[in-house]
Amino acid sequence: MMAAPVLARLTRNDKGAPLDRLIQWGTWLLVIVLIFGPVVPVVYAGFVDRPLYESGGILTLDNFAELGADPAFWSALRNTVLFALMATVPGVVIGASLAVLIARTDLPMRRFFSIVFVAPLLFPGLGVTLGWVTMYSPSGFVSTWVAENFGSTPWNLYSLPGMAIVTLEKTVPLVYLMVRARLSSMDTSIESAALTAGAAPLRVLRTITLPMLRPALLTAAILIVMVAFETLGLPLILGAPVDIDTLSTYLYRTWTTDPTRQGTVSAAASGLLLLVTFLLWLRTRVEGDGSRYTTASGKPSAVRRLGLGRWRWSLALLISGYVIAAIVLPVVGLVMTSVTQIFTPAVSPWEVLTSRHFETVFNNDALLRSITNSLLIGVVGSILATAVLAVAALVAHRSRFRLRSTLPSILFYPRALPGIVVGVGIFWTFVLVTPLEPLRTTVWGIMIAFIVRNTAIGYAAIQSSLLAISTELDAAARTSGATWFRTCRSIVIPLLRPALAGCVILMFVSILNDYEPAVFLVTTGNEVLGVTMLKQWSAGFAGPVAALGVIQIIITALAVAIGRIAWGVKLRA
Amino acid sequence: MPEINVSALGLDYAGKTAIDDITFTAREGEFLTLLGPSGCGKTTTLMSIAGLAQPSRGVITCGEDVLFDSTRSIDRPPERRNCGVVFQSYAIWPHMSVADNVAYPLRLRKVGKAEIARRVGEVLEMVDLAALAERYPHQLSGGQQQRVALARAITYGPGVLLLDEPLSNLDAKLREQARTWLKEFQSSVGLTTVFVTHDQDEALALSDRIIVMNDGHIEQVGAPEEIYSRPNSPFVASFLGSANLLAGTVIESGRDSTRVRLDGSGQTVAVREPGPDREVLVMVRPEDVEIIDDTTGDESASLQGNLTTRMFVGSSFRYVVDCGGQQLSVSSRERWEPGPVRLRFRIEGVRLFPRSAADQLATDIEEPVHA
Known part of the structure; x- marks a missing residue:
């Protein structure tokens, strides 16, 4: 090697470091305001004696007393608890069984099933619920067919058990994913060890695999209870027609029908908030306890699958039945409703085909606007949210900012924010903070509400990728002379690009399909898809609603496909 | 080339003392090695100099510059310390070519295009990588990556060179070669160098002086021969040889x-x-x-x-x-x-x-x- 000359010293200018602190503080404050901004007025409104927009409010507990004296509230609470129980048990059992069968046995068609099971997570919740109604409600296609051939239908969708069944559509995939993740982190050699000790495959599943899954099952159960408590669309569509109120529909109904009782609504909303927050706390604790169940493993060994023997094909058949009944038929129902004049077994659908519902959608200003509005806030919102979440993740995990460790829990907190509470909170914020008042009737206010509600999904996507990038890569840039922000910009963000694209897609889909926070914010001009569908459905226009649902599914599918083709984004929920 | 002074350095983490009362001087142009078993605090000490770890007490100076002083609340951010650091994983940025990696510190210092090209060429020549300038990190062998990391650390003429186990990711044969190469390289550029390793052979072969660390404190300081022949504790005796x-x-x-x-x-x-x-x-x-x-x-x-x-x-x-x-x-x-x-x-x-x-x-x- 050649003799090296001593390199001349180069110095750098020292501007830029104050910018780092500005960005870090700015991001932290923005996150605090966005996440807790909507919560504060809800809680506060519950404790004052008059609506927040009237001055001179006095602190009081009257709202809670009034709430306690309302028998409708107690029956709503009772219904919600029952609904949660009915949704949780089958949800956990079915989801966990499917996960075990897919991950650990030689079930036929595993690959196909594993894709189909999670697909409903991307379906718009409202559209799918309507799909269930078109198939399984008393006048639905399947129900009518069963009633004609067997005399009666053994189920009734317009009931608490009916609601619980429809919830499975969303909860089973969630449980399935959680349990699968747990299973894939579990070394199969612990099962092989039981096999070699002489246990039969089914006994291994029962005595080794299932007990190991306990923390995952518990977390999944809590998650379903949370979903049951906060969901609005489902009980509104299935419960309201037969006067079954849950907490969220009680809130919605009271708010929309009796403006004088906004204090009571706020009191109930803070109660709901407290409850769901408690559930989230419980869930985090259970997750933390999971380390007890960590299996020590050396090199990852190939997955050993347990043989199901003669049950193989009967189980596959059973699962196919479930897939058709619970995943395929509701979508078919929605699509058929959108393209037929009437969808019933009495008339062949091919004779009543029509494009009328789609024409209605495209000719009606309000309906068309709800599509363009949703697309607009979906695109703008997903990009904005990703930018903020990316910087927040960098502050949380890649800076020395004093309060950095608070950020992840704050950004995950919206999992405990019922959509309807975010809605009430944002509404109050816009009413109270005068400079924000103009936002209240625009799509941008709705966009903010949707972003707040869905931060956890996007943040999780960014965080997991960020943690996989070695910190020595940014340490090397810092010691080369780059400020924190410069390091983020030139080193970390480029390496994070696939995760950011994934976050954009996820946020877009979430914003497109969300509606609950918007029910109190929508007026003429700022309609969004979900709320329009909800309102049109209540008014009895099933066809156009189904058409909107189909459009929603198509846009979602396009977004996912674009993400996959353009950026190679693979969505892991 | 300035000397590095570390005085009464201590760092507490999560209620435990990671390093305590670390005092030493790396003289001008010296190759100084921090040697010790894993968890002895040698990397923590090195990262404290680089500004990537936050000590709880003590003073670190580099020539006239005070890099860290707990009593005066001075803690310069890493980007203002002028320390060239080579990390254990090399930390070559995978989305940049070799030349871009090496040019990065120069771009930060607003150096002109022509000057960047000249310097990058010169430094890559020094580490025998001139032919691979347009390659990307994944196309390089471990030994080549290590030299890119070294080139990147020295392009802008840092005050000191800090090396965190740079040879530990190479296989045994290559490590031997890289060791000889590193020794020649360091003496030719004459940079004050602090080197961290757990490998006694590496420490003995490369260093002007060795600091043996154990359990967060310094056991012995001295030239390799001196420490080997006159260890002052059973620990040093059995850790070296x-x-x-x-x-x-x-x-x-x-x-x-x-x-x-x-x-x-x-x-x-x-x-x-x-x-x-x-x-x-x-x-x-x-x-x-x-x-x-x-x-x-x-x-x-x-x-x-x-x-x-x-x-x-x-x-x-x-x-x-x-x-x-x-x-x-x-x-x-x-x-x-x-x-x-x-x-x-x-x-x-x-x-x-x-x-x-x-x-x-x-x-x-x-x-x-x-x-």
Whole structure:
């Protein structure tokens, strides 16, 4: 090697470091305001004696007393608890069984099933619920067919058990994913060890695999209870027609029908908030306890699958039945409703085909606007949210900012924010903070509400990728002379690009399909898809609603496909 | 080139003291090594200099610049410390070519395009990578990546070079070559260098001076030969090279002649230094023990023992000799058969430690595992 000359010293200018602190503080404050901004007025409104927009409010507990004296509230609470129980048990059992069968046995068609099971997570919740109604409600296609051939239908969708069944559509995939993740982190050699000790495959599943899954099952159960408590669309569509109120529909109904009782609504909303927050706390604790169940493993060994023997094909058949009944038929129902004049077994659908519902959608200003509005806030919102979440993740995990460790829990907190509470909170914020008042009737206010509600999904996507990038890569840039922000910009963000694209897609889909926070914010001009569908459905226009649902599914599918083709984004929920 | 002063440096993390009272100076142009087992605080010390770890107390200066001073609340961010750092993983940015990696510190310093090209070319020439300038990191071997990291660390002319186990990710053969190369490189650029390693051979071969660290504090500082031949604790003796530590009792103590009776066999050995305590450990390295024929009858300064095991290690034999229950490791090029033997210690190589110092021996310290 050649003799090296001593390199001349180069110095750098020292501007830029104050910018780092500005960005870090700015991001932290923005996150605090966005996440807790909507919560504060809800809680506060519950404790004052008059609506927040009237001055001179006095602190009081009257709202809670009034709430306690309302028998409708107690029956709503009772219904919600029952609904949660009915949704949780089958949800956990079915989801966990499917996960075990897919991950650990030689079930036929595993690959196909594993894709189909999670697909409903991307379906718009409202559209799918309507799909269930078109198939399984008393006048639905399947129900009518069963009633004609067997005399009666053994189920009734317009009931608490009916609601619980429809919830499975969303909860089973969630449980399935959680349990699968747990299973894939579990070394199969612990099962092989039981096999070699002489246990039969089914006994291994029962005595080794299932007990190991306990923390995952518990977390999944809590998650379903949370979903049951906060969901609005489902009980509104299935419960309201037969006067079954849950907490969220009680809130919605009271708010929309009796403006004088906004204090009571706020009191109930803070109660709901407290409850769901408690559930989230419980869930985090259970997750933390999971380390007890960590299996020590050396090199990852190939997955050993347990043989199901003669049950193989009967189980596959059973699962196919479930897939058709619970995943395929509701979508078919929605699509058929959108393209037929009437969808019933009495008339062949091919004779009543029509494009009328789609024409209605495209000719009606309000309906068309709800599509363009949703697309607009979906695109703008997903990009904005990703930018903020990316910087927040960098502050949380890649800076020395004093309060950095608070950020992840704050950004995950919206999992405990019922959509309807975010809605009430944002509404109050816009009413109270005068400079924000103009936002209240625009799509941008709705966009903010949707972003707040869905931060956890996007943040999780960014965080997991960020943690996989070695910190020595940014340490090397810092010691080369780059400020924190410069390091983020030139080193970390480029390496994070696939995760950011994934976050954009996820946020877009979430914003497109969300509606609950918007029910109190929508007026003429700022309609969004979900709320329009909800309102049109209540008014009895099933066809156009189904058409909107189909459009929603198509846009979602396009977004996912674009993400996959353009950026190679693979969505892991 | 400035010198680095570290004074009374301490760092507490999660209620535990990671390093404490670390004081040393890396002189101008010196190759200084922080050596110790994993968890001894050597990397923490290095990262404190680089500004990537936050010490709880102490002072760090680089020439005239105060980089860190807890009493004056000075803590310069890493980007303003002018330390060229090579990380254990090399940390080559995967989305940039070799040339872009090396040019990055120059771009930050607003250097002109032509000057960047010239300097990058010059530095890549120095590390023998000029031909690979347009390659991307994944197209490079481990040794090449290591040199890119080094080139990137020195392009802008840093005050000091900090190396965090840069050779540990290379396989054994390559490591040997890289070591020679690094030694030549460092002496030719003349940069003050602080090098962290857990590998005693690396430390001995490369360093002007070695700082042996253990459990968050400094055990001994000195030139490689000095530390090897005159370790001041059983820990240093057994961490650098291998050492026999025989338990014994001082029976006769003078200023430069001490007699020790070994436990077990009751035989005595002579040592040319005062006994530090009554209960002592006699330290002698395997290569300072000579096996002599039991039949010669030469009993002056010799021990009787029983040769139990012979291992061929290539350049020599390793023997285990049992002396009244204490095992000695002996290195010799001669071939001996198991059975009774006599041992003679080279008296210059025999040291005494108080037995109370034996709490922490390097022998039961695990080799660090690298991910």
